[in-house]
Amino acid sequence: MAQAEEKREENHVLLVAFSSQGHINPMLRLGKRLAARGIHVSLATTEIVRHRMLKSSGAGPADHVTGIELLFFSDGLSLDYDRKTNLDVYMDILGKHGPSNLSALIKEHYTSPKKLLCLVTNPFVPWVSDVAAEYNIPCAMLWIQPCALYAIYYRCFNKLSAFPTPTDPDMVVELPGLPSMEKEDLPSFVLPNNPFGSFPKLFSELFQGMEKFKWVLGNSFYELEKHVIDSVCELYPIRPIGPLVPPTLLGQDQELEDASVDMWKSDETCIEWLTQQPPSSVIYVSFGSIVVLPAKQMEAIATALKNVKRPFLWVVKPPEFPTPDGAGQLPSWFLEETKDQGQVVRWSPQTRVLSHPAVACFITHCGWNSMLETICSGIPLIAYPQWTDQPTNAKLIVDVFKIGVRIKKEADGNISSEVIEKCIEEVMVGPVAEQLRKNAMALKAEAQKAVAADGSSDENIRLFVEEITCDSCKKDGSPNVGNLSHEGQDKVSDKGV
Numbered sequence: 001m002a003q004a005e006e007k008r009e010e011n012h013v014l015l016v017a018f019s020s021q022g023h024i025n026p027m028l029r030l031g032k033r034l035a036a037r038g039i040h041v042s043l044a045t046t047e048i049v050r051h052r053m054l055k056s057s058g059a060g061p062a063d064h065v066t067g068i069e070l071l072f073f074s075d076g077l078s079l080d081y082d083r084k085t086n087l088d089v090y091m092d093i094l095g096k097h098g099p100s101n102l103s104a105l106i107k108e109h110y111t112s113p114k115k116l117l118c119l120v121t122n123p124f125v126p127w128v129s130d131v132a133a134e135y136n137i138p139c140a141m142l143w144i145q146p147c148a149l150y151a152i153y154y155r156c157f158n159k160l161s162a163f164p165t166p167t168d169p170d171m172v173v174e175l176p177g178l179p180s181m182e183k184e185d186l187p188s189f190v191l192p193n194n195p196f197g198s199f200p201k202l203f204s205e206l207f208q209g210m211e212k213f214k215w216v217l218g219n220s221f222y223e224l225e226k227h228v229i230d231s232v233c234e235l236y237p238i239r240p241i242g243p244l245v246p247p248t249l250l251g252q253d254q255e256l257e258d259a260s261v262d263m264w265k266s267d268e269t270c271i272e273w274l275t276q277q278p279p280s281s282v283i284y285v286s287f288g289s290i291v292v293l294p295a296k297q298m299e300a301i302a303t304a305l306k307n308v309k310r311p312f313l314w315v316v317k318p319p320e321f322p323t324p325d326g327a328g329q330l331p332s333w334f335l336e337e338t339k340d341q342g343q344v345v346r347w348s349p350q351t352r353v354l355s356h357p358a359v360a361c362f363i364t365h366c367g368w369n370s371m372l373e374t375i376c377s378g379i380p381l382i383a384y385p386q387w388t389d390q391p392t393n394a395k396l397i398v399d400v401f402k403i404g405v406r407i408k409k410e411a412d413g414n415i416s417s418e419v420i421e422k423c424i425e426e427v428m429v430g431p432v433a434e435q436l437r438k439n440a441m442a443l444k445a446e447a448q449k450a451v452a453a454d455g456s457s458d459e460n461i462r463l464f465v466e467e468i469t470c471d472s473c474k475k476d477g478s479p480n481v482g483n484l485s486h487e488g489q490d491k492v493s494d495k496g497v
């Protein structure tokens, strides 16, 4: 065996991620925390990521990110296939081809795969646990949404609680550790009108077969979600190890390099523009990497931004596959009429934007990465959720974390510019704004504590590393060591948080 291969197999963990930026980056940051404790880490994802990275950088894609080796396998589709529009087909083909292609990658790169300490996967590629079993490697899952979503899906897909049905679509859901949830607060994948059949299927298989995962780690922190985290302890525990955001947002050493990839090129000019704006004055607007808003909703946001007459920075990411109905595009009048008021970019350096002193609040689709980045920046949010976990994340923002307000839709599903204007004013000035800012700053401090040495998340990482490297655990081929997670959780709870 070549020396390099020997090294790769020594104390090595392989992370496997779905192709989205918001799924890969938390995995890489977990990898970095494992590496800091002496583990060698690689991350495998699909070829489309290499293709996007290549387009974004203009140079060859990196084969390492701060010491983490990147490996790629095919998802079974050509690079120019429209995965977004055909999400069900994509998930289906990925589920069929992913396992054998990942298995071949492992065979190619690891002469003795059994020596791998662990495979870590995330929820959209749950079949990784079957590949792990094929090689007799323990498997962990990094849950990349709030622990609340983990609890909701676990109960829903194991039929432990009542959820809306076609005959009772408006029922209110009551779950331990969570506020009462109406249909607009629930993840879209549990609703009877969810158009993406692949996700309920994927989550049913995942949540009914959780024993395939020896550990479930969560990109959250105990202090943020303690009630719901405690509520799943008896079901299938989740250990929060986050927030997995850049070190600069966590008050950590400014020299520490972030482990992340960029699939789109950031427009850095917006940072210079922000620097010219007064402190806490700018409304930042972004809907993440996937959401494309209908033309009517773009118009409502544009009108509201113009009317409030405050500086704004709006990320308008051109749709990968544009449609003639104008979805995702700015109204024709907007740039000219607001040229002295704000900036529009195609993709921003978001974490630098959120922590910039000029930024006052964030109008967001409530993707979990965006929410964690905002929490760590200590600013309030205006929630405008669209699908998947986002409606529940919005509910958490308003009713549990109490760091923002929500743009309510009209009965026809549209939003009015007046409602957006009202939300903006509410988070910018007055007693509500003041309280939201206070709450946001307090959560920021809690997040920093959780990841600092001996904080709750740091302790959970330490336990995870101890367990994947301990010889008796390695020999224990039994599925899920649930009580280890309980122990981990108890230690955290004992801190009296």
Ligand SMILES: O=c1ccn([C@@H]2O[C@H](COP(=O)(O)OP(=O)(O)O)[C@@H](O)[C@H]2O)c(=O)[nH]1
Pocket (backbone or CB within 6 Å): 020, 021, 022, 023, 025, 286, 287, 288, 289, 290, 291, 315, 346, 347, 348, 349, 350, 351, 366, 367, 368, 369, 370, 371, 373
């Ligand atoms: O202009 C942008 C918009 C988003 N992001 C990053 O893209 C990720 C989006 O993940 P999220 O979970 O919020 O939403 P998704 O895009 O997966 O829906 C976050 O880390 C953002 O910081 C960015 O860098 N620039």
Ligand SMILES: O=C(O)c1ccc(O[C@@H]2O[C@H](CO)[C@@H](O)[C@H](O)[C@H]2O)cc1
Pocket (backbone or CB within 6 Å): 019, 020, 022, 023, 083, 084, 087, 144, 145, 288, 290, 366, 367, 368, 369, 387, 388, 389, 390
């Ligand atoms: O590529 C896709 O089709 C895709 C990418 C990302 C998706 O989920 C996003 O993940 C975030 C972290 O789990 C989540 O918080 C966000 O709301 C989602 O948009 C889904 C599909």
